[in-house]
Amino acid sequence: MATADTIIKVKDGTLSMTVLGETVEFKVFDALSQPSITLDTCFSIDVVDHEVSSKIVQEKSNDALEAVLTQEEEDLFESEFQEVMAALEVFQPYPPSFRPPLEPLASSSTKLEPSIITPPTLELKPLPNHIKYAYLGANETLPVIIAASLTSHEEDSLIEVLKEHKTALGWTIADIKGISPSMCMH
Structure with missing residues (x-):
């Protein structure tokens, strides 16, 4: 944008932009008073952006599972999708009642007594004056x-x-x- 020159005239409702000697003037009041006939062309960037990002993910990923998890179903090739879905169905989730086995704790042979009965030997550090x-x-x-x-x-x-x-x-x-x-x- 360092090569562009933009002039905004609020009273006139115009926005003029000059880039490399070519000037484009946008009349805000005129644009807002007329209905847009080509409304779908304003959002074409959304479609292009979606397609580009899905293609990048598809080409970057050699792993079909990653592609299934990061893309929508219709974006994948049908054979790859079916292959990954079949692999995922093999792995059933744990049942809700599943709990990993608990290991008992080793019993301690040393009996700890309260400090009142057997006072501990503590290393006391120097304290501030207050x-x-x-x-x-x-x-x-x-x-x-x-x-x-x-x-x-x-x-x-x-x-x-x-x-x-x-x-x-x-x-x-x-x-x-x-x-x-x-x-x-x-």
């Missing part, structure tokens, strides 16, 4: 993260409440109620 570790168990076990800005009284009160409800906290997967460790561990 938070810190507090411990609910003896010998710095069962760590929780609390705000560093708490007063001594607030910290003691929080630790007391957390100790009362420490069974609700989960340090390992064995601590989470309703989850079987044998189902989650690989």
